[in-house]
Amino acid sequence: MVFSDLLTIWRNTGLEFSEIILAQEMMETGRDPVIVKQALKRLMMVMLEEAERNFGKSFETLTGLTGKNASKMYMSKPRVLSEFNWVATVTALSMAESNAAMGRIVACPTAGSCGVMPGMLYALKSVEKANDEDLLRAFVVASGVGNVVAKKATLSGAAGGCQAEIGTATAMAAALMTYYFSQNPEAVGHASALALKSLMGLVCDPVGGFVEVPCVKRNASAVNVAIACAEMALAGIESAIPFDEVVEAMYHVGRSLPESLRETGLGGIAATRTAQKLVESIHKNLNSGSET
Template sequence: MAGLLELAGKENLSLAGVVIRYQEELEGKPREEVRGIMAGRLRVMREAAQEGLTGDFRSPSGLVGGGGKFLEKWRRAGRSLSGTITARAIAIAMAVAEVNAAMGRVVAAPTAGSCGILPGVLFALEAEKGLAEDQLVDGLFAAAGIGIVAARQASLSGAALGCQAECGVATAMAAAAAVEMAGGKPEQAAAAAGVALQGLMGLVCDPVGGLVEIPCVMRNATGAAHALTAADIALAGVRCYIPFDEVIAAMVEVGRALPASLRETGTGGIAACPTARRLVE
């Protein structure tokens, strides 16, 4: 992350700007083409959100489906406690995660289990702040920058490091995307990512019955709300002491210390609750 920020400072680029340049060089393709690929990913996210908010489906286990629709109805009725942007974000995040659980088509961001968090934050800000598609694409590139750092210095596998490496990193990515789209500096995007991940440090991977359903779908919704909180903390200028690189290193330490039962084996944490066991009997 330090390297990305240094480059951004030297070239006077946003976080998204640095990542787009990196991707251009890597692929040897012009900027517009690289942006176009990302816009394609955004379209799939939008279709998944649409399907999740309006479709009638359940996961093969029958345990999840329709939650995003409930939240959307609640929001439209003006009854949400969490405010307009957050209410939209959590409905979309849950809806997309449900589409994933039902073996629908999604964009892993960075993983499938955490695929609702970015679309939730992106489309909520689009609707409430009137953002253009180009700004959302910038948000995705900023998010990708955070994800690249996490993948290089840690891992994106719940089986290796717990849910902190999936929903935790997705939340950090969404926080950075929100800062980017709000016009924040690269340092603020990195700070938001760091704050987001600190808040989810140690999050375990404990899927009920080994399914990407409970608590994964709920965690996509809470992750989206959490990302907006972290973005606000960074944008407001609250001093965030621990650099993102060090937060990632801590996540690796913590993840390695997790027993196997809390790393995607479906044997500990929420998965081990009596009700959880009954649900998947």
Template sequence: MDFKSAKELLALCAENALPISEVMRRRECLLGEVEQDAVDRRMAKAWDIMRASATQPLETPIKSMGGLIGGEAKTLQAHAAEGKGICGDVLQKAMTYAMAVLEVNASMGLIVAAPTAGSAGVVPGLLLALQECYDLPDGRIVEALFNAGAVGYLAMRNATVAGAVGGCQAEVGIASAMAASAAVELLGGTPQQCLDAASTVLMNMLGLVCDPVGGLVEYPCQNRNAAGVANALVAAEMALSGIRQLIPFDQMLDAMYAVGKRLPAELRETALGGCAATPAACAACGLCSGN
């Protein structure tokens, strides 16, 4: 059940008539030499942590260590509660939960890196929103997390998930690809549709830079997690409708990695360019003159 590329993963799914989630689960059991129950328990624990980090700030807003964010998730929730939301239930909830996770992360709380701390809100944000809107049991969500894990594994093996290496396209971009693929399987899509959605996400986020204000994983990271769930939702909807992706996921990963390596150092997590170099950002963090 081992695979090194999306092409090999799709072949395993076809040969064994299995969804991506089940291929990934069996891979974890075989390579880790552990029983399925143990693997399932670990993933269920990860889901519990994800859900807690996505909901805690809605009860008690948390100020980040750097002071740049805090309370945004609750503000979004209140906006929707007043009937003023314009995004629809799934996207509104997903945005809110994704931003909440970043508040927990930036205040040194417990999160699940998916695939990184700076992009940790996208996967739980979208899956928790889908669970609530479609009344899905935890068991289904745990299965979807194995699907997301397969996409994350491929990215880590064949490209990068580090903003310092590939920009934010490698962090929030891969997180969004993971979420999109998981959402497609969760809503009845095929393995091919899952990876079509993942490829579409990377295409749409290609070239996104990593420019944290003050070098802190707070701003614009939190906003980009919200944008990431929107991108994932769009890609999932397109794939489920039957729209095919011209570029296979393996090739899109290669393209993302190549673009990331060509980004200047100022745009790869150094806080020397992009949003981080604007006068307003410099004034907010107090670390530079903005000149």
């Protein structure tokens, strides 16, 4: 599946774009579009349920490096963020910290990037009062964007760096918002390309190998990137490079990254002096806990 082919089908038929994506999935995998849509709806509803349940909560995580960020953001009055951005940010932090605390999440597209899509979904639901059917159509379109990346490149931080995880999640969230407000597949392609380009080259450098630092806060930053890119696309701003080519570029950049910058915890901020001290402290705490 490539995005340009989906656009061609849409231009030639005028069919609703989410239905085209479901039909294309059937052609490639043989899966019944009705069943696929039902499965996607279940995933979307889990995201919304968990976002509602965990919004602004504190968590006890394995390392203790995170767990209080969502609650701090929730308790802080925004200075410049809109209500939409604030809700999306709190949600992204909440879901990423829930993941670090072994809570229920939807890996969309990965566990390390699990806060971005729920952040966008919950902001649309709670602030814009989006109905479930409109959200579902936009969610299917966002899933199609993620599927393009999965098939043309990679979603793995170990294979392509954090650009493959957070970058893809951001492209999907930008697609979600853009389609919800415009139902314009061409704008979706531009929003997704703008988002993925914005995070091109982002390395995967988890401190100690734990999906907490910098992963949790990246989810919060990324959902705001997605909002900005969607707003640009909705304003008619276009990506000079088509989405399919951006995905190809991301893949080649990921392959060029050294192993130390692909989820090994050996490079980037994971290699800083402070990070090394934190890892030593974590291991001591974990070892002392196992002895008692």
